[in-house]
Amino acid sequence: MPRIVVDVMPKPEILDPQGKAIVGALPRLGFTSFSAVRQGKRFELTVDGEVTDAILAQAREAAETLLSNPVIEDVVNVEVVEA
Amino acid sequence: MPRIVVDVMPKPEILDPQGKAIVGALPRLGFTSFSAVRQGKRFELTVDGEVTDAILAQAREAAETLLSNPVIEDVVNVEVVEA
Amino acid sequence: MTELPLIGEAPVAAESRLNGARIGVVTFPGTLDDRDAARAVRLAGGTAVALWHADTELADVDAVVIPGGFSYGDYLRAGAISRFAPLMSKIIDAANSDAKLPVLGICNGFQILTESHLLPGSMIKNDHLKFLCRDQVLRVENNTTVWTADYEAGQEILVPLKNQDGQYIADEKTLDALEAEGRVAFRYVGFNPNGSRRDIAGITNAAGNVVGLMPHPEHAVEPGFGPESNAGTDGLGFFTSVLNKIVGGAK
Amino acid sequence: MTTETNKKFNIDTVENAANTPDTELPWAELGLKENEFDEIVKVLGRRPTGAELAMYSVMWSEHCSYKSSKNHLRQFGQKVTEEMKKDMLVGIGENAGVTNLGDGWAVTFKIESHNSPSFVEPYQGAATGIGGIVRDIISMGARPVAVMDPLRFGEIDHPDTARVMHGAVAGIGGYGNSLGLPNIGGEMVFDAVYQGNPLVNALAVGVMRHEDIRLANASGKGNKVVLFGARTGGDGIGGASVLASESFDDTKPSKRPAVQVGDPFAEKVLIECCLELFKGSLVEGIQDLGAAGISCATSELASNGDGGMQVELTDVLLRDPTLTPGEILMSESQERMMAVVTPENVEAFEAVMDKWAVEYAWLGEVTDTGRLIITWDGEVIVDVDPRTVAHDGPVYDRPYARPSWQDALQADAFTGSVQDAGRPSAPSELAAAVTELVASPNMCDKSWITKQYDRYVGGNTAMAFPDDAGVVRVDEKTGLGVALATDANGRYTYLDPYNGAQLALAEAYRNVATSGAVPMAVSDCLNFGSPEDPDVMWQLAESIRGLSDACMELGVPVTGGNVSLYNQTGTTPIHPSPVVAVLGKLDDVARRTPSGWKEDGQAIYLLGTTAAELDGSEWAKLRGHLGGLPPKVDLAAERQLGEILINASRDGMVDAAHDLSEGGLAAALVESSLRHGVGARIALEELLERDGVDLFTALFSESQARAIVSVPRSEEVRFKDMCTARGFAHLRIGVVDAASGSLEINGVETMSLDALREAHEGTLPKYFG
Ligand SMILES: Nc1ncnc2c1ncn2[C@@H]1O[C@H](COP(=O)(O)OP(=O)(O)O)[C@@H](O)[C@H]1O
């Protein structure tokens, strides 16, 4: 079944405590090549049947209204993935 | 600056309480086209300079060891994104 | 600055023979219940030894408690970052060694133990997605571990539960194996507060020296400061169990 | 780094300001009034630089300068007797007041608001509210030991209420639980007046030894100034984007976040790290960074100290490198502290930072010039007398007058009103009324909220919700502890601000005394509408006058607090809501009195008398009525009642006690029965006869200075003798009946505890899941 992937990230200007904790932990594990980390969310919405334009539009709207909090997050990507 | 994106999803056989809550909420908001939702994590790792193979390998290893817990999660994607 | 007694020095009228047993209590950045765990050790009669996550040597301790809290803010996954602390490698080695160091992980400590693969499975968000604090009845399913020997098999105890990521999960095969080997150490009774598979509240490793559970026995050790029902001291048995074991006392 | 940074901005230096007196500055956009800007120019003897303008604008804001309330707030410091000062170690003016507990122990507590951020983004707004108040407590040198959260939201069934409720409660829990601070109490009030202006107040309490008290001052020339904790980002300056005028190029400034995100983990580390600094006596002065960030910390530290301060701003560690100097000065990024450290202690200080992996930056030092000098890469961008920034802000005597509608409002009594038609009187009607009352949004069980809060962490919580006060042990050796309660009744205060504020104090005082603790100190959070509205200003003035008079009469000083104004939607203000917190002391927390009875056969006494006082009551709210006069205030009676409850607790005469407040006797009886699922048989005939009221009034009136207690048989004589000796009204109204499983009140149809519980506990889950 096809899925729609929605990616949501904290707005760049907003503090991301999780990313901060991760970027602090990485060097302790020997991963020294990363200067910043930000943690966001990835949603996979399963569609029964074909992904029409209308359904994609629904996904975009759900991404903006339910899946992200527009005050602190940006929807960075909405795309269809075939299973 | 280039970033490496790491996507981590709960394993298919693992119940995902957040995804479940979302799939329950969607129809109440009029979004009726989605039969399942799963919520995972998206990490953006910033690399200062060029993304070499070695750095990409580091990102893959970090994804498997720190960014995901193999008991409950799968790393579904590691890719380079130019800013 | 005077050390605040919040760090716990309640006068203890416990058996002095237990004083010699040294129980380490690990503090990570973000650990919250370390003082409580240390107090529980003292109320049970033992000596609590503060351990710091960045230490590279395990001080001369007879057992270790990894207390609850939000180490590293529970960011990424509960216990995920702490698991890589220098002291954790020492604890993992000691727990797996022939000496079988007794290790108890409470709540966040349990999560750290699963992230460290000392215990199987993992914890995910509560099925209701909220933080939940309540007095919870548990059944002691296995009283042969180092940490449960002072309880009767099947004994029901009342201890506080408080967490956001407390839903215990593992694949069916692992769950079946845990059941078959008697490694389900505690089960929720009457109410499953988080959706944990098979009502599992805590588990043990095969040797019975490493035990983890989500509820908080260290918050049920002093009358008046724990659950209102019972005496409020049902959690003390964890600490007396290990102390008695260490000093060689019979059950 | 600095040279590169330098290029990005057109740095407005002091020199430049002196040479370009006519440069237009965006003072109005920054919220300053013309007279205020003129005042700044007068103080400086020249136009301010962009950075100075930023500092003055935030420090002279209502929030930081108390310009509308200062003239009135003075009463809290003036109406104080020697007796009240006896135990006050630090009074109003510091980050939080400090009260002596004896045995070398001291306690500090304070309540603050985070109202409007919590409306915009409930989770983060409420979370950072907890974070901010906890930093105030740390900055006094104390270990924080508990928090409380008085909340007021719109009507329970309004579509937006669930958003605010879910977010704020999760945010308070998410932040407070992660700090390891037990939540021991609060309030939850639903009322349409708070729909667009929810009130999220937060209280924190901390304890310390006397010698560990720290103050916010920078003294000792040559001592170093350090900023530590989180990096500085663009938080809290979203509205002040005009500062982009500082920017060199014409491209749009980078975005500034509209809301702040808290990092409770960073704050927990900051707490432990500060306590380690205090333990090693490594800081001379310390200040938390809250509203107005570095502007506030530098100017307050400097003006409370003995000289001046010199700071290099490019040394501040930034989260966002595009910030301009003015923005850095205004930023409200969370989880930061500023301290003054002697040169000898620098190394030890750094060792503590390294241990906890906390970032820090040495910004400058204390001087003896009497000036606060801030440089940007060596060039002077701020040169001010710090007092003019921190303390000498504008003060307004805003006009106020009793509203024209106040008389009509007070004349509109509930009794006899349209809404009072069909007042319940038959036994079945009364039972239905009691059930309806205890299921109502404001009287229902609040555990939907409180079970999201950790009450156990720390191992010192001796009492928490749903008892009248939260009780925390301070000293494990002796059992010494403190009790806290917060209260406000916006409806009473709307009907009569002077008396309403007194009633808030009376209730908090009563709650603390009910737990057995001796009330010692007060902190208050004054939530009001716009001070530019003379009606609102009158409410504020009257409330402060009432509260300060009552504090004097009850002998409990105000040690700190907070004012939150402009809580209004359009021209409609919220009800005046002075939230009052009272702190009390228990010599041994083992003696605390809980609110629920347990033992079969114990006698139930009602203390105090009941009059027909239904105006502003919960019953009237249920019937949609608000008018008349609030219950009568009798502070002498409150004091007497308090003494009885405290003595009864100390001498073991009562096993349970519950004060009567909103919902009156009906609510108290149900709550005490449901606490442990133990019923009672009640007969009120003697009461009706003595007080000349009917059964409905006896149950639903909200007369003050009352409590119910359960007394063991063996103590009854002693207890009655004590009440008689003190001349305080007391009446045996019933007996605890453990077997019945019901609440029986003569003249009221018997109510099963199961049914009452279902009604009482079902409400919040019904609306919020
Ligand atoms: N938001 C909240 N957070 C914590 N505790 C709360 C909250 N709201 C209510 N409570 C607790 O529930 C109990 C009942 O509240 P309330 O009826 O307002 O008490 P009282 O009338 O004695 O002031 C108290 O213990 C109070 O502290």
Ligand SMILES: [Mg+2]
């Ligand atoms: Mg009360």
